[in-house]
Amino acid sequence: MKNVEMKLTGNILTITVDVSKEYGLSSSGKSTIIASTEGNVSIPGKEDVKIGLNIYRKP
DSSP states (O other): OBSOEEEEETTEEEEEOOTTOOOOBOTTSSSEEEEEOSSOEEETTEEEEEEOOEEEEOO
């Protein structure tokens, strides 16, 4: 994962992303990547629950 932190407290999932960071252009070159799970991943403590997250901005 890039720039994504997840924390499960009871049944509440908290996602933390530093929106000041950048990881270069997307593969299409149409946006700048800020954070990504880089596909679908399990959330901590709940292997049967998946998340797929992409945060980006237009260049």
